[in-house]
Amino acid sequence: MRFLPEDEQQRQLAVCFARSELTPEQLWMRYFALGGSQGLVELDAYLNGLTTLPRVDRDMMAHAVNERLDELAAPPRAPYSHSFRDGKPLHGPLKALVDLLEGAHRAPPERLPAVAAEAGRALDLRIGIYLADYDQRTLVPLRAEAAAEQDIETTVAGDVFRRAGTAVTRDGPDPTLWTVLLDGVERLGVLEIVPTDGADPDDPVLREQCRWLATLLGHLVTITTQYGDGLDVRRRRRHRGSPAELLWQSLPPLTGATESVVVGGSVQPAYDLCGVAFDYALSERRARLAMFDAGPRTGAASYAVVNALAAYRAARRDGASLGEQYTAVGRALAGSDAVVTGVVAELDLRTGALRWLDAGNPVPLVVRDGAALPDPRPAAARFAAGEGPPRANEVRLQPGDVLALYSRGLAETTGGDGTPFGRDRVAGYLADETLPPETARLLTRAVVAHAEGELEFDAGVLVASWAPR
Template sequence: MSSLQAAEQRRIIADCFARTGLTVEQLWLRYFALGGDVSEVDLEAYLRGAFPLPRIQRDMVAHAVNERLDELSGARRAPYSSDAGDDSRPRGLLAALVGLLDGAQRVSPERLPAIVAAAGRALDLELTVYLADYEQRQLFPLPGESAPGRVALPIETSTAGRAYRNAGTVLTEEPSGPRLWAVLLDGDERMGVLEIEAAADADLNDLTLHTQCQWLASLSGHLIAAAMRYGDGLDMTRRRKGRGPTAELLWRNLPPLTAATGDFVVAGGVEPAYDIRGVTFDYALSETTAWLAIFDAGRDTVSSGLVVSAALAAYRSARREGQDLRGQESAVDKALSAQFGDGTTVRGTLAEVDLDHGTLRHLEAGGEPPLVLGTGRWPATVDSARRPPFGDGGTGHIETARLDTGDLLVLHTEGVAGARSADGARFALPRFLDAATGHAPPEIVRRVLAAAKSHCRSGFTGDAGLLIARWPGTR
């Protein structure tokens, strides 16, 4: 494209941007999500005509503007750099990402596997989506044009499972040619894997292509997770058993099972996955603080799910209003007393971590005290002064401890350590935590809950809730 044409493209993009109602920062975030790699300052300079951009970066800016204009129907669209009369869509990786974004708008969830496959063809790749079941034991192929003949793959022993366990990519040599497996991520939560086979001239040994496949897998995972919020078609692939109303309620109230910032990583899980009755957890991450909570109302009454959900809702409300641990404690107590009367209790632990210094403040209300473990250090129980369960009244003592760089913080319910084998032996939680410390928190959660489930042969006497966080110790 000539410099004159590039200048005209920039002028129209800037004109269209002015109609979007976006700030430069908001436009940059959209552009960056598409793979753009210039700074917000350079983007602003480009819009003013003071800084040139390469063709592919200009097209990314144009597409970011057009995404917003699509939301404002009828607005004039920004042009791509292709000459008039040519295909006006970008090519290569950008074409794959654009095709995925455009195709995923206003479609039923069941259509997403075909849209992902079409995005792959822009890179000369054949793609098949596999989703992990809720017990994280197997990966199941989603129905689609590339799925016939494919079967479920075990997470523990398959190559696809290795990509899932390590949250990365794995390249294998097959009789039919090389095959790449890339983990599907929604943020930092693992959804499944993407099976990638080369077509035409694509070279799966190309490390640049590996990176592009990771971007494609992450975007696919995000779109699949978003589609599950408004449809059941994809979710049904992940379910291997039915869920009762209580389990359905508690799963819908859980936050994402994994989240991370540069300063903190947290992951959680519950068992029995399809029959959870009275356990839940929550967390929130900010620039300076991480808040964690876990609640256990038992599984022996028909109201356990409603009771623990009320505790969770009261905790979230207080936390979002800026209440400290004492205010959160009071809110949960009052909510249980007001809604269920005297005698209704929930065990739990509330905690917060100062991300600058690793200071841990925590309060136990009949719950299990936190565990802390680090490199070369056996899991240690944090000193605690437990108060009665929430709903029983009283005020607990807020304890303080200090995390070291790289430490793991573990919150759990009695159902984890209390899982018993046929001969009555309790599950050795510290030993299994110690054996899994070389992995990321979501993989530690998966391994520990799988080990507890195997130990008690799926016969949990109490719901098992597990929340594991790592403080890297660096800002």
């Protein structure tokens, strides 16, 4: 390996720095972000030829200047201290991943489809992104001019979303691979992938490469949504009121999982949510679960239920016991006009021991071998600030059991003939062997259909399946 003389590297670096239009302070910030340890004074002295720096610091400065020159599209670049082959791949899976990472750097959310398209070209693929709307009824293309919406219940793309799987269609001009778009385990939508080099979409190597691409792209969708509205706007099918906006911002991801447990949640009406929220926290040893319900859809309901959720999270994250979490919620709700009911629970992922405390909410429902376990003792009346928590209920789960925490509106919603949806019907949906997030989605959709679209109370459910290693 040949090394460039330090004085020559310093001279060329100073020239490129002047061309970069950076101030010394801006250069130092970029250098520091790369891991540099020298101060601003040392960098300025080096650029003026007054001191020397270790090779690693010189190369980090050169890299910081080159990043800026890349933004300006203004070669030549600042030299490094040694010569080496170009490390950036020219084609293939690694180039696709690098293109995604570099393209998404400082990119606004609405640029993500173009970034994905560029990454796809490295694999000779044409990529389209579809995201599920917040009602989880439709898959919406991020490029509206390029494709039609896909119904989740009736299309191949929708089937891929429901199963969190893949499928190949050959009824168009080119064979197409459809694959679920995940952030971790949360379903965000699907990818439409068309090989442009005649490759077979059933090729297992190609499918594995597409899985890598979909995994990273799913993370980027979630990250970019947090600092811009471009993707969020595409997922909305109609106006969302301020109570619903507040509650959606407070909810955790609709799906979470570890090696021992999978949880999935759903709430309705998605765009007019008013007073229901769920929460969970997963670790190696425990799954902590909660459901809060403020009852009738009033203006104060959303603030009360968010207050309960915040108090629960604060206590849980402080390491509070289940009883202390329950009491913390009661203290937070003291003086509130809205009556918030709920349940807080924890599942030991090693033994299957489920403990919970309830307050006016339907008790957790456990389905084993297709049938619901008998109801335990009645729930307590409500969260209370000045009283100690009630005695905790406990049941021992078996591998494969399905557990649900749900709001009153889920089972008590009545149809046109006055018949409530009912706990037995809830148990029937839990008995179907589907993924917890899909069970939750189907269950809340069924409640909306039962009410003929007119919900008097919000419907929320959190489904968990325990399968120890």
